[in-house]
Amino acid sequence: MKSKIALALILSGLVALLYVYKKGGFDHGYDGYSKRELPGTVDYNFHIKPILSDNCYTCHGPDANKRKAGLRLDLEETAFGELPESPGRFPIVPENPNKSSIYQHIISKDAGQLMPPPDSKLSLNAYEKRLIKKWIQQGAPFEKHWAYLPPEKSEVPKAESAEEVSGNWGNNEIDAFVLAKLGENGLRPSEKASDETLIRRISLDLTGLPPKPEKVRELLDKGADSxxxxMIDEFLSSPAYGERMTQSWLDVARYADSHGYQDDSYRTMWPWRDWVIHAFNENMPYDRFLTWQLAGDLLPGADKEQVLATAFNRNHPITQEGGVIQEEYRTNYVLDRTNTLGKGILGITLECAQCHDHKYDAITQRNYFEMFAFFNQVDEKGLQMDAVQAKNKKFFADPPFMTISREDTEGVLSFVNLGEKEKINVMVMNDSAPRTTYLLNRGEYDRPTDSVQPGTPSSILAFPDEFPKNRSGLARWLTDKDNPLTARVYVNRLWAMLFGKGIVETSGDFGVQGSLPTHPKLLDWLAVDFMEHDWDTKYLLKKIMLSATYQQKSIMRPELETADPENRLLARAPRFRMSGEMIRDYILTTSGLLNPEIGGPSVKPYQPAGLWEETNAGEDRGILTRYVPDKGEDLYRRSLYTFWKRTLPPPSMTIFDAPTRDFSEVHRQKTNTPLQALVLQNDVQVLEAARVMAQSMLTAGPDSPDLVRDVFRRILIRTPGEEELSTLNDYYHDTVELYRGNIGDAEKLVAVGEYEQRETDPAKTAALMLTAQIIYNLDETITKE
Incomplete structure (x- = not known):
C-alpha cells in the first residue's frame, strides 16, 4: 500500500511539473524571472554576451560556414548593419527595441518567427528577454570580450563600504575586493582558521606535503599567527616547493615516461621534469619560464639548460608503429603543440578552429594555422630516436647541468654524465627544417589549401611587425604586457591551486563559452600586480596567502548554504579532496617512509600485478611490457617521480582523477567514488605505511598510554577531541585483545610491504596499524581545508 501511495505521489508530481512547463513556468514567464530585479546598467560582457553565445552564436556567430541569413551578432558593425536578406530592417537599433529585429524575434508568439527556433531546444527566459530589451534601450553598447581586454589595476574598494558586514576584517588588497563583493550580497567573511589548520594548509599548498610534527610544535610554541x-617564506624556500609546483605543470605539459599509442614504449624526458623543479625552486620569472620552454633553442647563444627546457614542446604522444603515414602523425604532433599553447598557456580553445572558424570566439581557421606555423619548422627526425632509460643518474640534484656535456643533433639533446660516461637522450626543439605551412581543409593533413605565415589572432593581440616570425617571437608576444591572457590565465591557475577553483572556474577556457570571473576586478588587479613584480610566482603566492580571505575557516555557515553553497563569493575558505599524488605523499610522509631525494629517472612503486600486460599489444618485450616494481628507497619516492605510462597511468592516482597525459590538462575534476575508499583500505602502500608507523611508535614506547593520540596527531596535525580519542582508544584495545587470540593473523597482517620489519609485539602492531589505517581513511585526512 505504501509503495502505491508513493508511486501515486510521484506521478502526480510529474503531472504537475508537466503542467507548469506547458504553461511556461520554466524559462517562459515564470514569476521568478519576470519579477527578478534588473541591474542598473546592463553590461554587455557579463549580461548580454553569455545569452547571445549560448543561444545565438551557433547560427549567427563567428563561424561563416554555419552562419544563417547572413546575420552575425558577435560584431558591432554587423549587428547594427542592415540585414542582407531583409533590406530596411536592422538586427539592433540602439535605444529602440521595437525596431530591433532580434528583440522582436525573441518575444514573438509565432513559432515560425521565434528565435531561437523551437526545434533548437534553446530558449530565453523572461529575465533574459528583459535584459536584452534594457540593453538596447541603453544604446546597445558593445565591448570586446572581457578576457581580450588588457587587464587594468582598478582602484581598490574602500574598506568602509562594508564595515557593517565585516568589522575590521582584511589584510591586503585582495580582501578589499572580496569584502566589497560580500557586502553587495549581504554576507560577511568567516573567522580566521586555527593555527594548526593554517600550518597544515600552507604546508600542503606550498610543498604538497604535511608539515613535520617538530615543525608544527615549533610554530605553535612561537605563535603561528604572528x-x-x-612560515610562508620557509615553505617557499623548501626544495619540496619546486616539486609541488612541478606536479601541476606536468599536467599542463602532458608529461609522460612513455610514447603512447599502441606500442607505448619508453622515452627519457625526466631531465626536463627535473629542470622544471629547478626553475620553480629558483623562482624563475614566469615570462622567462615560458620563453625558455617555447623557444629556448632560439635564444642568442642558447645554452644546454635553455635547450633542454624546449622538451616541453615534445612531451606529446608519439607513434613508433610501422606502416603509419608519417606526414599524418607529424601534423598531429604540431597540432598538439598548438593546442597545448592555447589551452595550457592562453586559456583558449584554439583546437575548435582546426577544422573551421571558431563557433563562439573570434578566431578563424586561418588564425589557427598561423599559430600552427610557429611549431611547424622542427626537424621531426628526432622523434624517432631510441631513448636510453638511465638509472641512478641524478645529475640534477646538485647545481644543474654542471657535470654534463651537450650534443645537439636533429632535435635530440644528449647529456653525458661525466662520472659514468652514459649518454642520455632527450627530445628537444630544433628548427632545422624550414617548411611552408598551409591551411588544411577540415584540418586534414592531406588537404592543403592556402599558404599562411606565422601569426596571432588580432582579436587577442596583433603580432607586432618587429617580432621575428618564429617561436622566439611567439614567446615575446605571449609575455608582452599588452597580451591580455597570459598573466590572467596563470594567476587564475594559481588561485585555483589554492582555492580549488579559479576566479574563472573554466581554467582552460577564457573564451565566450567559458565561465565569467566571479571577481573580475580582483583578477585583473592581481594580473597587473604580478607583471609589475616581474612575473614573480613566489611573490604572488605569498600575497594570496597573507590575505584574510585565504586564512578563513572553511566551516559552512547556515546562511551560506542557500546564499553561496559553492563558495563563489569566498565567504569562507575552501575544503576539497587532495590529488592522488598528494594523498600518497601525505601517507608516506606521516608514516616516515618518504624518500626526499630530488630528481632522477622515474621509479616504479607498488602496482597491482598484470595490468601492464593487459594494456600492451603484440609480443612480450620484457621490461617494456611487464611491470617490475623497484626495490628499496625507490619504492618511497614522491609520486612526482612515479613512472607515467600513457596507456596505463598509475592506477591509484587515476582512481583519484589523475589524467592520462595524452593531452594538456589545466584543471582536474574531483570525483567521489567507492574505488577511492577501496584504495585507502587495501592498497599495499597504505597498509605498509600504517605498519611502519605502528612499529615506529611501539619501538619508541610500547606501553605509552598516548600511542593512539600520537598517531592521530602525526597524521592529522592536530590534537584529537575527547570523543575521537575515546573511540579510537577503545578500538585499539579491543583489536589488541582480538589478535592476542589469533597471533597468526596478526603476523600475517604486519608482514605487508618491503620495508624492513622491527621486533614489536605482533598483536599491538596489528592493532595500532589498523588504528592508523582508520585515520588514513578519514575524510579529513585526504582533504585540504
Missing part, C-alpha cells in the same frame, strides 16, 4: 609570513 609568524605566518616567515
Amino acid at each position: 609568524d605566518i609570513p616567515r
